[in-house]
Amino acid sequence: MKVLVTGGGGFLGRYVVNKLLASGRDVRVLGRSDQPELRSLGVDVIQGDLRDAAAVLAASKGMDVIQHIAAKAGVWGCWGIYYRTNVWGTQNVLSACKKNGINRLVYTSTPSVAFNGEALRGVDESQPYGRGWLCHYAHTKMLAEKEVLEANDPNGSGLRTIALRPHLIWGVGDNHLIPRVIDRAKKGKLRIVGDGMNKVDIVHVQNAADAQIFAQDALEIEENGGKAYFISQGQPVVLWDWINDLLDRLGIPKIEKRISLGAAYKLGAVMEGIWKAFRLSGEPPMTRFVATELAKDHFFDISSAREKLGYQPKVTIEEGLEELVEHYKQI
Numbered sequence: 001m002k003v004l005v006t007g008g009g010g011f012l013g014r015y016v017v018n019k020l021l022a023s024g025r026d027v028r029v030l031g032r033s034d035q036p037e038l039r040s041l042g043v044d045v046i047q048g049d050l051r052d053a054a055a056v057l058a059a060s061k062g063m064d065v066i067q068h069i070a071a072k073a074g075v076w077g078c079w080g081i082y083y084r085t086n087v088w089g090t091q092n093v094l095s096a097c098k099k100n101g102i103n104r105l106v107y108t109s110t111p112s113v114a115f116n117g118e119a120l121r122g123v124d125e126s127q128p129y130g131r132g133w134l135c136h137y138a139h140t141k142m143l144a145e146k147e148v149l150e151a152n153d154p155n156g157s158g159l160r161t162i163a164l165r166p167h168l169i170w171g172v173g174d175n176h177l178i179p180r181v182i183d184r185a186k187k188g189k190l191r192i193v194g195d196g197m198n199k200v201d202i203v204h205v206q207n208a209a210d211a212q213i214f215a216q217d218a219l220e221i222e223e224n225g226g227k228a229y230f231i232s233q234g235q236p237v238v239l240w241d242w243i244n245d246l247l248d249r250l251g252i253p254k255i256e257k258r259i260s261l262g263a264a265y266k267l268g269a270v271m272e273g274i275w276k277a278f279r280l281s282g283e284p285p286m287t288r289f290v291a292t293e294l295a296k297d298h299f300f301d302i303s304s305a306r307e308k309l310g311y312q313p314k315v316t317i318e319e320g321l322e323e324l325v326e327h328y329k330q331i
Contacts, residue, residue, distance in 0.1 A: 002026045003216070004063040006050060006093065007070025008043070009035040011173050012108065012166075015209035016067055017043060023213070030059040031070065050089030053096075060096040065104040065216055068093050068148075071141065073176070075290055076275070076283040079136050086140035087147070094151050097159050104219040106212055107148040109163040111201070111230060111300055112138035117292055119198075124301040125228050134289035145228060152226030160225035162215045164208075167232050167300065171205035171320055172327045181243060182328075185252050189285070192258045194295030196240040201232035201299040204320040207313040214309040229305040233313050236299035242317075249325045264291035 003020050007013040008029025020027045021041060028044040029035060035045045048055030050070055060066060072085035090107070097105055114120060115130040115138045129146070133139040145163045152161040170178055184190040203211075211231045218224040244254040259267075268291045271284035305311040 001065065002028070002063045003065045003067060004060050005029045005067045005069060006056075006089075007031060007068075008045075009033060009038065010069065011175060012169055012205060012208055012212075013067075013069045014038075014173065015205050016069065016212045017041075019209050019213050020067075028059065028063065030056065050092060051084050053092040056089075056092040057096045057099060060093075060100050060102060063100065063102055065106070065219075066093060066097060066102055067106050067108075067212055067216065069108040069212070071108070072137065074137055074283065075135050075287055076272075077136060082136040082140045083143075086137070087143050090144040090147060094147060094159075097151075098157050101158070103158045103160060104216060105148065105151075105159060105161045106215045106219070107145065107161065107163045108212070109145040109148075109165045109228060110138065110141050111165045111167045111298065113142035113145050113165065113228075115289075115292075119297040120300065121199075121297050122299060122301050125230065125304055134287070134292065138289070149226050149228060154222045154225060160219045160222065162219055162225060163228040164211055164215055164305075165228055165230045165300075166203050166208040166211065167201040167230070167298075169203055169205050169208045170324070171315075172324055173205065178246075178324070182247070182250065182252065185243075185247050185255060190255050191264075192240050192255055193264045193291055194261045196238075196258065198239055198295055199236040199297050199299055200239045201230075201236050202242070202317070203232045204313070204315040204317070206315045206320075207231070207233065210314065211305065211309065211311050214305075214311050218309045224308050227304070227308070229309060229311075230300035230302050231305055231311065232300060232302055233317055234302055234306075235317075236297075237317065239294070246321060246324070249321065250328055261291060261295040264295065267291070 003025050008017045009031045030046045046059040072082050114127045148161045268286040268288040275284045
């Protein structure tokens with residue numbers, strides 16, 4: 001079996017590539033930068049941009065499956081960049097599947113497609129798509145996910161699709177979530193938003209990668225296609241307790257200072273206005289989306305993933321923390 005992984009050089013992508021190689025699959029990755037480390041493992045590395053339809057078509061030729069992981073992530077930036085990468089890029093992948101006769105596509109989505117500004121407690125995939133978007137990433141990922149699921153057509157084009165929604169992926173190799181938390185905590189710039197008791201889902205990167213492989217295999221069964229699946233550890237954590245536990249293990253002072261959700265939300269609105277008015281680079285230190293996500297519950301029912309995909313998180317939160325702390329102590 002030949003598998004194309006878009007974003008195979010990224011955090012989740014590398015774990016997926018390694019698992020595919022270990023299972024004997026031939027792997028090709030498509031990304032904007034070269035990946036000499038992956039080349040050394042026997043991976044066929046293709047440099048190209050998702051926004052280039054010809055590049056995506058060429059990279060997917062001869063493939064049996066596409067794991068579409070690449071995306072423009074983040075909480076701030078230009079709508080056009082997010083749209084061209086996340087929506088147009090996904091449209092290019094779908095087009096390549098049809099033109100090259102590829103019949104299986106696993107799309108890495110996000111639970112943020114259900115963002116509506118309210119707490120989400122134990123909701124399943126029947127939860128409607130979000131509204132009142134405060135983040136271009138969430139909005140464009142929702143648009144792309146809809147197209148992927150609507151493209152599921154086993155009796156027509158033969159294409160079967162699945163969308164996975166892993167939540168807050170973490171582990172060794174993360175260059176975004178945990179490093180930012182640690183950096184801001186060390187600088188004293190991190191605040192507990194809200195009452196500090198909100199529960200959220202997280203997922204260790206090994207478990208998220210397993211889910212990608214399970215989804216790929218599950219597409220052999222027609223009825224599993226055209227659906228989205230939440231992916232997590234299966235047990236939410238109290239966000240700020242979990243963060244403080246990690247910081248404490250690393251010898252970093254725990255976060256004690258607080259800011260109310262209302263104040264953080266207003267601060268985010270002001271910061272967004274300043275960044276837009278002066279066209280400042282980088283992300284504002286606070287946005288309305290981030291304030292909401294840091295203060296409210298958002299955890300999900302993964303029963304469908306367990307039942308239909310055979311997903312079971314193998315790496316526990318404690319095992320993941322121990323591994324992560326040991327990693328940081330060595331660098």
